[in-house]
Amino acid sequence: xxxxxxxxxxxxxxxxxxxxxxxxxxxxxxxxxxxxxxxxxxxxxxxxxxxxxxxxxxxxxxxxxxxxxxxxxxxxxxxxxxxxxxxxxxxxxxxxxxxxxxxxxxxxxxxxxxxxxxxxxxxxxxxxxxxxxxxxxxxxxxxxxxxxxxxxxxxxxxxxxxxxxxxxxxxxxxxxxxxxxxxxxxxxxxxxxxxxxxxxxxxxxxxxxxxxxxxxxxxxxxxxxxxxxxxxxxxxxxxxxxxx
Amino acid sequence: xxxxxxxxxxxxxxxxxxxxxxxxxxxxxxxxxxxxxxxxxxxxxxxxxxxxxxxxxxxxxxxxxxxxxxxxxxxxxxxxxxxxxxxxxxxxxxxxxxxxxxxxxxxxxxxxxxxxxxxxxxxxxxxxxxxxxxxxxxxxxxxxxxxxxxxxxxxxxxxxxxxxxxxxxxxxxxxxxxxxxxxxxxxxxxxxxxxxxxxxxxxxxxxxxxxxxxxxxxxxxxxxxxxxxxxxxxxxxxxxxxxxxxxxxxxxxxxxxxxxxxxxxxxxxxxxxxxxxxxxxxxxxxxxxxxxxxxxxxxxxxxxxxxxxxxxxxxxxxxxxxxxxxxxxxxxxxxxxxxxxxxxxxxxxxxxxxxxxxxxxxxxxxxxxxxxxxxxxxxxxxxxxxxxxxxxx
Numbered sequence: 117x118x119x120x121x122x123x124x125x126x127x128x129x130x131x132x133x134x135x136x137x138x139x140x141x142x143x144x145x146x147x148x149x150x151x152x153x154x155x156x157x158x159x160x161x162x163x164x165x166x167x168x169x170x171x172x173x174x175x176x177x178x179x180x181x182x183x184x185x186x187x188x189x190x191x192x193x194x195x196x197x198x199x200x201x202x203x204x205x206x207x208x209x210x211x212x213x214x215x216x217x218x219x220x221x222x223x224x225x226x227x228x229x230x231x232x233x234x235x236x237x238x239x240x241x242x243x244x245x246x247x248x249x250x251x252x253x254x255x256x257x258x259x260x261x262x263x264x265x266x267x268x269x270x271x272x273x274x275x276x277x278x279x280x281x282x283x284x285x286x287x288x289x290x291x292x293x294x295x296x297x298x299x300x301x302x303x304x305x306x307x308x309x310x311x312x313x314x315x316x317x318x319x320x321x322x323x324x325x326x327x328x329x330x331x332x333x334x335x336x337x338x339x340x341x342x343x344x345x346x347x348x349x350x351x352x353x354x355x356x357x358x359x360x
Numbered sequence: 361x362x363x364x365x366x367x368x369x370x371x372x373x374x375x376x377x378x379x380x381x382x383x384x385x386x387x388x389x390x391x392x393x394x395x396x397x398x399x400x401x402x403x404x405x406x407x408x409x410x411x412x413x414x415x416x417x418x419x420x421x422x423x424x425x426x427x428x429x430x431x432x433x434x435x436x437x438x439x440x441x442x443x444x445x446x447x448x449x450x451x452x453x454x455x456x457x458x459x460x461x462x463x464x465x466x467x468x469x470x471x472x473x474x475x476x477x478x479x480x481x482x483x484x485x486x487x488x489x490x491x492x493x494x495x496x497x498x499x500x501x502x503x504x505x506x507x508x509x510x511x512x513x514x515x516x517x518x519x520x521x522x523x524x525x526x527x528x529x530x531x532x533x534x535x536x537x538x539x540x541x542x543x544x545x546x547x548x549x550x551x552x553x554x555x556x557x558x559x560x561x562x563x564x565x566x567x568x569x570x571x572x573x574x575x576x577x578x579x580x581x582x583x584x585x586x587x588x589x590x591x592x593x594x595x596x597x598x599x600x601x602x603x604x605x606x607x608x609x610x611x612x613x614x615x616x617x618x619x620x621x622x623x624x625x626x627x628x629x630x631x632x633x634x635x636x637x638x639x640x641x642x643x644x645x646x647x648x649x650x651x652x653x654x655x656x657x658x659x660x661x662x663x664x665x666x667x668x669x670x671x672x673x674x675x676x677x678x679x680x681x682x683x684x685x686x687x688x689x690x691x692x693x694x695x696x697x698x699x700x701x702x703x704x705x706x707x708x709x710x711x712x713x714x715x716x717x718x719x720x721x722x723x724x725x726x727x728x729x730x731x732x733x734x735x736x737x738x739x740x741x742x743x744x745x746x747x748x749x750x751x752x753x
Contacts, residue, residue: 197593208393
């Protein structure tokens with residue numbers, strides 16, 4: 117499987133009266149875990165949707181590469197998995213039925229699907245809940261099911277929009293363990309999160325605020341440059357400066 | 361690095377290749393939704409029967425037992441025989457006038473629906489072979505009722521004439537029979553039984569509306585549910601989603617149609633003179649058109665509330681008023697006659713009557729068949745074209 121990299125060049129997107137993205141340029145290198153960090157309304161979801169091809173940028177371009185070779189988005193798209201922030205599963209379908217449904221949408225052969233599904237069920241520890249309907253799952257299990265659905269076809273790039281939002285700390289830790297395992301398989305992960313502590317778990321973080329990139333780089337280097345101990349302080353300080 | 365900012369070319373590359381696996385997956389998912397929602401299932405199978413039975417019994421264009429006051433001033437045998445003809449029919453209930461007050465008093469008081477006035481000289485004129493006169497006074501305030509009653513008169517007069525002519529044979533001198541004798545006969549529905557006509561009509565309207573509502577909610581539900589965002593990020597194509605959503609509901613509404621057919625035939629004794637295969641084909645085409653109309657609404661609105669309102673607006677009133685169910689299309693202004701061509705129920709209504717009562721074949725129904733096929737194609741294409749592949753507002 118090809119290692120996929122995505123690059124966004126001065127992306128701007130206006131949604132209604134809000135300038136959701138304002139000249140965002142970011143590099144997402146193959147095999148890294150990229151954290152999109154920012155408060156609510158920073159433009160994380162809009163950027164995710166642009167990267168997933170679900171929104172058209174007003175200006176700027178998204179370009180992709182496979183194993184370092186420029187590749188059109190249409191060819192990368194089948195290897196791209198996207199997990200929306202909002203609840204997007206079917207409340208009346210069970211865990212197993214969701215997996216079956218996405219197996220068919222991705223046209224996975226049974227030989228690929230079976231081991232993959234049992235592997236995912238084992239990792240997420242959802243095996244005992246196969247027959248439980250999505251509406252009856254806890255917040256963490258629901259998010260894990262969403263992740264399973266997007267991981268079914270072994271994507272090369274994974275776009276996760278606030279996958280741990282509203283998930284208890286233990287499930288969040290498990291979630292991250294899962295992401296590390298994936299990143300080890302040269303998968304590009306882009307994860308948007310409002311939890312600043314999660315930023316430190318990423319290989320690269322991109323700080324977003326009001327549609328602009330504040331800074332981008334390795335978590336420790338960024339913190340050192342800002343002279344703070346945590347990313348929440350970065351945003352709190354900015355908010356104070358603006359208030360003053 | 362390549363430029364991929366143009367979503368149109370992206371959409372083009374995604375378009376080719378309809379995969380049955382994906383359409384089937386959509387359909388299977390939709391079937392699960394239906395089976396797990398007893399409300400939809402009950403709505404689909406129970407409500408049509410309830411509505412058609414309820415309104416079928418309620419709506420009766422036939423007017424019966426019209427209280428008719430007979431003022432017979434001639435008081436002869438022929439005049440009594442004339443009044444008896446009315447009394448013998450199901451439609452009229454003859455009463456003697458109550459004493460006191462004017463001739464039309466009971467009509468004014470609405471205790472009677474009609475008054476028959478036979479003037480003195482009725483039998484004399486009859487015997488003389490002259491034109492015989494009687495007056496029939498109707499309450500014209502209720503237009504529909506008056507028109508229905510008027511419709512019965514020619515038949516009654518014909519039988520009255522027959523009776524009087526036979527009776528006259530016993531008279532010492534013969535009466536001249538009328539030189540011109542107009543005989544009216546209603547083909548296909550001899551008694552003009554209005555249920556034969558309302559039950560299939562009601563079925564068309566109820567099932568048409570239900571079919572629109574089924575699909576109008578499905579795509580909108582995916583948008584409101586958030587599942588559309590996930591669906592759009594998968595390789596599934598609009599036409600696969602549309603096919604997967606229409607197929608289960610087509611099966612469901614066909615079941616509804618079958619049940620209604622049985623209700624009409626067994627419950628209301630509506631005759632069926634045509635081909636069942638032809639009827640199944642037309643019904644399928646009509647249901648497909650209604651489902652596609654609902655899907656188009658859903659694709660355009662993306663909101664269940666709005667989709668529901670639009671469905672009621674486009675699905676109920678036009679089919680009730682403009683499909684030819686109550687008001688004949690032929691008597692509408694020319695513009696509206698053409699306008700009704702856009703309504704699937706108008707064509708199915710015509711086809712239904714043709715097949716049920718006249719036993720019409722495919723040749724007679726060429727126009728409705730062609731129109732429904734065209735509407736199917738146009739509506740499905742429109743829904744697929746308008747189906748969004750992204751989250752742009």
